[in-house]
Amino acid sequence: MNIPLNIDWQQILLHMLNLVILFAIMYFLLYKPIKAFMEKRADYYKDIDEKAKAKLAESEQLKAEYEQKLVSADEEIAANKAKAMKEASKSRQEMLDGAKAQGDEIIATAKKKASEEHDRILSETQKEITDMIAVATSKIVGGEDVSDSFDTFLKAAGK
Amino acid sequence: MSKKRKCISAVVFGVIIVLLLIGIFAIGAEQRAETIRETMKDAVLHESVKISFLGIKDVNPAVISAYVVTGIIFVFALIVRIFFIPKFKIIPGKFQMLLEEAVGMFDGLAKGNSPHRNSFLGAYIFTAGGYIFIGTLFELLGVQAISVSGHPVSLPAPLADINGAISLGVLSYTVILSGGIVSNGIKGVFMTLKDFSLPISMSFRLFGALLSGALVTELVYYSTALSFVLPVFVAVLFTLLHALIQAYVLTMLTSIFYGEVSEKSPPKPPKEKKKKDRQTKTNDRTFEVVA
Numbered sequence: 001m002n003i004p005l006n007i008d009w010q011q012i013l014l015h016m017l018n019l020v021i022l023f024a025i026m027y028f029l030l031y032k033p034i035k036a037f038m039e040k041r042a043d044y045y046k047d048i049d050e051k052a053k054a055k056l057a058e059s060e061q062l063k064a065e066y067e068q069k070l071v072s073a074d075e076e077i078a079a080n081k082a083k084a085m086k087e088a089s090k091s092r093q094e095m096l097d098g099a100k101a102q103g104d105e106i107i108a109t110a111k112k113k114a115s116e117e118h119d120r121i122l123s124e125t126q127k128e129i130t131d132m133i134a135v136a137t138s139k140i141v142g143g144e145d146v147s148d149s150f151d152t153f154l155k156a157a158g159k
Numbered sequence: 160m161s162k163k164r165k166c167i168s169a170v171v172f173g174v175i176i177v178l179l180l181i182g183i184f185a186i187g188a189e190q191r192a193e194t195i196r197e198t199m200k201d202a203v204l205h206e207s208v209k210i211s212f213l214g215i216k217d218v219n220p221a222v223i224s225a226y227v228v229t230g231i232i233f234v235f236a237l238i239v240r241i242f243f244i245p246k247f248k249i250i251p252g253k254f255q256m257l258l259e260e261a262v263g264m265f266d267g268l269a270k271g272n273s274p275h276r277n278s279f280l281g282a283y284i285f286t287a288g289g290y291i292f293i294g295t296l297f298e299l300l301g302v303q304a305i306s307v308s309g310h311p312v313s314l315p316a317p318l319a320d321i322n323g324a325i326s327l328g329v330l331s332y333t334v335i336l337s338g339g340i341v342s343n344g345i346k347g348v349f350m351t352l353k354d355f356s357l358p359i360s361m362s363f364r365l366f367g368a369l370l371s372g373a374l375v376t377e378l379v380y381y382s383t384a385l386s387f388v389l390p391v392f393v394a395v396l397f398t399l400l401h402a403l404i405q406a407y408v409l410t411m412l413t414s415i416f417y418g419e420v421s422e423k424s425p426p427k428p429p430k431e432k433k434k435k436d437r438q439t440k441t442n443d444r445t446f447e448v449v450a
Contacts, residue, residue: 006204008322011218015317015326018225019290022232026286029236033244034262035281041249 132156195381203370204321209307220312221320223304228294228317261285268410273418276342280417283334284410287327291409294318295369295402299395316398318405319369321362328362331413339420350420357416361409368405372397 139152201207209217239258247255265288269281298316306312317323335357339347376394379385 006206006219006321007325008219010216011222011320011322012326012329014212014218014222015225015320015323016330018222018229018317019286019326019330022229022290023283023286025229025233025236026289027282029233029240030258031262031282031285033240034258035266037244037247038259038263044249 195378198377198381199374203374208310208312210304210312211307217307219320219322220304220306220314221317221323224297224302224314224320225294225317225323227302227314228290228297231297232289232293261289265410269414269417272411272414273338273421275418275423276338276421277414277418280334280338280414283331284414287331287413288406288410290327291318291365291406292402295398295405298373299398315373316369318365319373321366324366324369325358325362327365327409328358328360331361331409332358335413335416335420338417342421342423346424347420351416354416361412365405365409368401368408372401 135152135156197207208220210220210223212218212222243254243258251259262285265285266277266281269277269284273280294317297314298319300314302314303311304314318327332351336348336351339351341347343350375397376390379390379393
């Protein structure tokens with residue numbers, strides 16, 4: 001059969017055979033190994049990426065944990081501080097109360113001592129006055145010169 | 160380079176050009192054996208010039224071109240496979256990048272146009288694209304062969320022959336058909352056969368595009384006066400552009416049609432279930448009304 005345009009089935013089949021051979025060459029020698037290498041590299045980077053993501057997630061988790069710990073530590077510190085302040089305040093109050101009580105006691109003791117001293121001095125003075133009066137009286141009654149008696153009295157008083 | 164030396168070089172170069180021009184125009188071209196019409200007809204149909212294919216059959220020069228191109232690609236691929244691919248690195252060099260870019264480009268084209276099924280398609284369009292590109296550029300080498308009648312023939316691009324173009328078009332159509340059958344069975348066959356004009360359009364597009372470049376180049380070469388400087392632009396530019404454009408067009412069309420026919424159509428929802436659903440809904444409404 002004579003086909004126009006010089007179309008020849010045998011030559012078409014020869015071209016096809018050539019294309020099939022070429023496909024096998026291109027596929028097995030170039031396409032497949034190069035694509036395999038590219039996929040291998042993509043897997044390699046994917047693996048690295050996944051590892052990095054896992055590490056990032058781990059570090060995020062650690063960060064969250066540490067932040068939580070920091071928050072709890074702050075709370076603990078604040079609680080301890082408040083407790084210490086409270087204890088210090090209590091201790092100070094106790095000390096103040098003690099000091100006040102001690103001061104009151106000292107004042108009371110001092111007052112008591114002063115009163116006792118006062119009483120003692122008063123009684124001694126009364127006694128001396130009584131004695132002096134008695135001496136003076138006896139001298140007057142005994143006829144002694146009054147001027148001497150006054151001198152004696154004044155000397156005794158000056159002591 | 161000193162000024163004196165530059166002057167001498169320029170003078171020598173000028174003299175050579177002038178002598179060549181004088182020689183060409185003084186001697187004149189030999190009387191052509193064929194008219195421009197015959198030359199054009201021969202460039203299109205390859206009826207008169209035949210080359211013996213391994214002593215089996217006299218074929219068009221493009222058949223020889225096709226096998227020579229395959230031979231060149233085979234040697235290149237073998238060298239690359241043995242010496243370069245085993246030394247591929249994670250961070251690629253320039254040559255490795257070029258190879259990976261070529262494979263990645265066709266693979267991406269296949270994946271982009273046919274996301275459902277693309278492993279075979281990627282390999283096929285890589286082959287077809289490479290063949291069209293290298294085959295078209297092969298024309299520029301001007302490899303000579305001896306015709307059956309004993310005249311030297313410059314081997315054309317394999318696809319500048321209509322038989323080569325038809326074979327590639329039909330093969331591409333067969334690949335598309337296979338994609339349809341594998342993905343959708345009988346339905347895929349009908350989907351592919353729907354575009355029955357595809358092999359013809361693919362073949363003639365290839366043939367026409369490559370032939371137009373060949374014809375322009377042939378015309379330019381036919382006239383001796385136009386054989387200076389102009390072929391450098393015309394032949395190289397036409398060939399390069401056709402190599403790139405046709406490789407892109409055929410691979411793109413093949414992958415688009417392959418993607419279209421290999422796309423799995425969603426299963427139709429069973430009708431009985433719908434009926435049941437309707438009944439249930441009606442019952443629900445009845446309950447609501449009663450309530």
